[in-house]
Amino acid sequence: MRRFIAFLIVLMSGAGLAVPSHADERPARVITVGAPATEIVFALGAGDSVVATDTTSTRPDPVPTLPKVGYMRQLASEGIISLKPDLVVAVEKSGPENVLQELGNLGIPVVKLPSLDEIKNLPDAIAVAGKALGRDEDAKSLIQKVRDDISGLAARDEAGRPSIIFLMAVGHGKPLSAGSHTTASEIIDLIGGTNPMASFDGFKPVSPEIIAADQSDYVLVPQSTVDHFGGLDGLKTDPVLGLNKAVANGKVLTVSSSTILGFGPQSASEIRDVAKSLHQQEHGQ
Numbered sequence: 001m002r003r004f005i006a007f008l009i010v011l012m013s014g015a016g017l018a019v020p021s022h023a024d025e026r027p028a029r030v031i032t033v034g035a036p037a038t039e040i041v042f043a044l045g046a047g048d049s050v051v052a053t054d055t056t057s058t059r060p061d062p063v064p065t066l067p068k069v070g071y072m073r074q075l076a077s078e079g080i081i082s083l084k085p086d087l088v089v090a091v092e093k094s095g096p097e098n099v100l101q102e103l104g105n106l107g108i109p110v111v112k113l114p115s116l117d118e119i120k121n122l123p124d125a126i127a128v129a130g131k132a133l134g135r136d137e138d139a140k141s142l143i144q145k146v147r148d149d150i151s152g153l154a155a156r157d158e159a160g161r162p163s164i165i166f167l168m169a170v171g172h173g174k175p176l177s178a179g180s181h182t183t184a185s186e187i188i189d190l191i192g193g194t195n196p197m198a199s200f201d202g203f204k205p206v207s208p209e210i211i212a213a214d215q216s217d218y219v220l221v222p223q224s225t226v227d228h229f230g231g232l233d234g235l236k237t238d239p240v241l242g243l244n245k246a247v248a249n250g251k252v253l254t255v256s257s258s259t260i261l262g263f264g265p266q267s268a269s270e271i272r273d274v275a276k277s278l279h280q281q282e283h284g285q
Helices: 035-043 077-082 097-105 119-132 136-151 183-190 208-213 223-228 232-237 257-261 267-282
Strands: 030-033 050-053 087-090 110-112 164-168 176-178 203-205 218-222 252-255
Touching (some): 030 035, 035 050, 035 087, 035 119, 035 257, 077 097, 087 097, 110 119, 119 136, 136 267, 176 183, 183 218, 183 267, 218 223, 218 267, 223 232, 223 252, 252 267, 257 267
Parallel strands (some): 030 050, 030 087, 087 110, 164 218, 218 252
Antiparallel strands (some): 164 176, 176 203
């Protein structure tokens, strides 16, 4: 199997190349890098072939108990090589590039998925992974499910959109907020909100003064942030995040940290749940 596809390193921002797609040529030992890549591989029914993941991958079971090859942007070739994979499926931001090149030179094919910072790329990413795993038909079914999940997110008139700020606790440092061109900002848009931090790009630290001055109707936080403070009450009493009006008023929406890292198969249904929660809070349900 490895010799058949050894010459392939798919380092792309859009599509994969011709990796065998027949069931009898399916890779038996797969390493996944990046939470969305891991979720896609498992959702395609190839979870039994996964021998290791990176540290950002936390779902589904048994991912937490699998060996780890490091953080997705700080991979080391030695650990990956020692696991003798037939295939590495990685998110677009994986690296460093020289490590991925070394793997290819050693006959370990690396398939890089299209950027999953935008949900519109998810069907293409699933198709690329499905081809690499020899699961084209499974990919077609999963793509249809994902499209069905996001099709019900109705657009709102701009005038009727609530403002929603994203905040995330980061250890002992300043909390992060999300500007334009982030998964969080896209989630806010998909559920019918507006992002008050859209004037900057990416995720950036925000000061207590900015958090206190923010007048957003709602706050979107990763579930890990709520868990870090022991629940909503703990979030409200935090000396920094508790300064925010939406936090203090309990106008909190949550999404998984995995989806903030990049859109995967579970993200579409998650976003629908967040939209439902927003609708219920807006109507006092």
